[in-house]
Amino acid sequence: MEVKTSLLDNMIGVGDMVLLEPLSEDSFIENLRKRFDHNEIYTYIGSVVISMNPYRTLPIFTPDKVEEYRNRNFYELSPHIYALADEAYRSLRDQDKDQCILITGESGAGKTEASKLVMSYVAAVCGKGQEVNKVKEQLLQSNPVLEAFGNAKTVRNDNSSRFGKYMDIEFDFKGDPLGGVISNYLLEKSRVVKQPRGERNFHVFYQLLSGASEDTLKKLKLERDFSKYNYLSLDSAAVNGLDDAANFRTVRNAMQIVGFMEDEVQSVLELVAAVLKLGNIEFKPESRCNGIDESRVKDKNDLKEMCELLGIEQSVLERAFSYRTVEAKLEKVSTTLNVSQAYYARDALAKNLYSRLFSWLVARINESIKAQGKTRHKVMGVLDIYGFEIFEENSFEQFIINYCNEKLQQIFIELTLREEQEEYIREGIEWTNIEYFNNAIICDLIENNQNGIMAMLDEECLRPGTVTDETFLDKLNTICAEHQHFESRLSKNSKFLTDHSLPHNCFRIQHYAGKVLYRVEGFVDKNNDLLYRDLSQAMYKATHSLIKQLFPEGNPSKVNLKRPLTAGFQFRASVGTLMRNLQTKNPNYIRCIKPNDKKAAHIFTDSLVCHQVRYLGLMENVRVRRAGYAFRQTYEPCLERYKMLCKRTWPHWRGPAREGVEVLMADLQVPTEEFSYGRSKIFIRNPRTLFSLEERRRQCLQNLATLIQKIYRGWKCRTHFLLLKKSQVVVAAWYRRYAQQKKYQKIKSATTVVQSYTRGWKARTLLRELKYQKRCKEAVTTIAAYWHGTQARRELRRLKEEARRKHAVAVIWAYWQGLKVRREYRKFFRANAGKKIYNFTIQRILQKYFLSLRSTLPSMSPIDKNWPPRPYMFLDGVHSELRRIFHLWRCKKYRSQFTDEKKAVYEEKLEASEIFKDKKALYPSSVSQPFRGDYLEISKNPKYQKLNSSVEEKVLLADVVNKINRANGKGTARIFLLTKNGVLLADQKTGQVKASVPLPDLTSVSVSTQSDGFFALRLKEGSASAVKGDFLLSSEHLIEIITKIHRVGASAADREQLNIDISDEFLVQFKQDKVCVKFIQGAPKNGNSASCKRKNNRLLEVSVPTTA
């Protein structure tokens, strides 16, 4: 079901000012403030939307909101710009009525934003499709282009539109956009050459310099630095929140979408660059012979670059800055320009160049966006034009702008009244005359062709003779003096003669929105808007195609001696066209209000808003709107809204809605003069009546709510009660069951307890009985036992006595017999028994000894030193002999297991033991180390392959030894090889043989008694090997090396036995000298190894660490 809502629901303040009660300026502003504080920036005056600038992004412009307002009636939802856009679009599409949306307000009030919102809304709700989307995109993208060239930062607005804009968007019969036409009004071109403090030139200059690539800038002969250009104000070149570089890209992109060709964009940028260059041209005076100063261009570089950019002949332009040609009929007079005239000419050229470029841009955009085809289109016009301006100093521009606003107000009043009137006629309501202020009189004061202010200004500009702003004011003073809306100090109207708020060089107009004081200074000049013909001709001569187009009046073949049209005249004409255009359309108004001067959110300055409310004529709006009937509504929603106020219409009215409303009104006794019945709507005269209806409705809704609540509560309580009752029965049943179960359980357990007690008692009684019987039996048994015991003990005593007696008799008899026998045999025992007993005892002992020895024999390991202790001293010899035999036997057993290799190893070990045991302290530690012989794995290691191949015999030992250097006692690593035939020393790294000693040349080997590994190989004197002297070496495997050398020596039958000399001091023959090697015991150094030190020429001292 669709929920019917109304603007009147949940209103903050009142959503429609027409309903404001009481209506006064204060209540009006208070209402605005209240709504603004609650983020309600839109308020209606009938169908006019007042828009407050929130200065922040509100979440009310989302696609969801667009959907919410789509196809809804204007007063159905809370006020919104979308409601207005929707209304306008729907009546355009459905009722074929051309629309215009007139957006007014002061600078910064949000007009441009509002126009964009309207356009984006329409774009969102209208048809879709590739072609349509392209048109939409082009229409929307025309905005950034025009904003770049026509907007600037001002003190009031960072993105202030410095031109008026009217855009007609054309739609086909389906409501799909086809294209558009843009008209521009009065660009503020003076900004090009001069900007007020705190303001900037047009955005495009800054965008170009910030955003263009280096390449583009180079082509345009520009530099990025703003400060290089006189026309750019520097103090506010950077604007907060405005990214010029990014915007430049947006603009270029937008130009591309709109349809600008690349060369067109380039031409436009060249013109922008030319304006900047123009600003840098400076002049200096040059005295002429006639005493007049003539202007000359100071530095021609900028002029040259500008001429190059635009393809103008430099001399032509230079001359145009120094001379001015005045043509009158057939005569041509050339006058010189002084410096200030030259500057005036330069600035005029810059202004004209820019404003014509802007108009060209608008025309070019129009060319792109214009609707194709010749069918009649429906049109929606959007007018974003400057609002009423009242500054401290108001000049020609404000005069023009305010004139435009007067015209808009007039058309507003006319159209509002006309609309009102049309509605009354449509609805068949009697038209009552409405009192309101008609500003036609003010428009007449300004635009009257005979004696209007503009006509007089034009007349003054065209008149020969001296024309100044003062002569213009004089003229006004004489002609307009009588006008009731014109005020001047010098007018004939004597009442202003003493008004000091009205200076002599000013006039004041009482506009519909308030009085505005205009200073006449500059009126004539600005209206003339002259550009010297020499300049326009110079421009026309340019080879740059765009420039040529912009200055058609420079064409010498079309010299027009007539003065060009004045700015005022042109504006009046274009405003006239605009008004005629608007009058054919259904108007929709958006009145923008700026809440504060700080561009800040949440601030609402009463005085500022009040000022705007006044000059926008909003109170006037409300009054006009309320002049007839303040409120109207179609019958169906009216009946729907108020039907609860009458019993006959509530809850359902079966007949037509109008009759229902009539019944309702009659029943409510609303005075008949307070309302009228139209054909489809009811018209309510006073908001008071509406609010009283609303109040009654509220009351009634409350009562209804109470009734609904009452019934609902009753129903709820009854349902609850029934539920409780039903539950109670269930609960009771369950509880009873539960209680019975519990009782049963209790009785059951009690019975069990009683039973168990009874059984227990019975059992105990039985037990007692049985125990008693048992005790009786035991007592009888005990008594019987005691009795039998007594009997038995008596019998035992008796028998013991008897046995003792018998034993005594036997002992006595034995003793007696023994005595008798001993007496008889004493002589035989002494001769034999002792010896026999001795032998027997000895045999017995030996037998025991051997048997015990068998079981306590030690292990079969030859090194096991255990042997059981001897039991008797007399067995000492046997015991040790047996030990020796056992040891020999187990050694034999051990040896018999040996393989040949192991045997050889043990033989070597045996030989080592023979050589070193108890002679050298190193020996014991070597016993447990197996003799490996080849420590270097010389045959396998590829490193020693060469060395191995150079040795013919089998290598018996290969190891790394240290060869001790006599000079310092330090060792050098050498490979030591022992073969059957000799000893070989080779370099450890290279494997190169250093020395080879055949075994026969080896006489002896000297070692110390200590735990070091030093040994000297002493060579036979006179042998070939002895030439270099003996070798003093040290090795970790000393014992093995010496043993092996000794063994090899011993196995050669033809050789002498090798001497092993073991002493702590021995001589070594080094070449010629004999050096004594002395071993001493020292503290451990460098770990635990012995160190050799040269003491003197004849003594090497080896310090062997003492072993613990």
Ligand SMILES: Nc1ncnc2c1ncn2[C@@H]1O[C@H](COP(=O)(O)OP(=O)(O)OP(=O)(O)O)[C@@H](O)[C@H]1O
């Ligand atoms: N509906 C809005 N929501 C958020 N911010 C807004 C809205 N309307 C206006 N503004 C803010 O106010 C600034 C001024 O608005 P806008 O440029 O539309 O003013 P204007 O009336 O067109 O002024 P001018 O006459 O100087 O062109 C905008 O740049 C924007 O920051």
Ligand SMILES: [Mg+2]
């Ligand atoms: Mg604007």
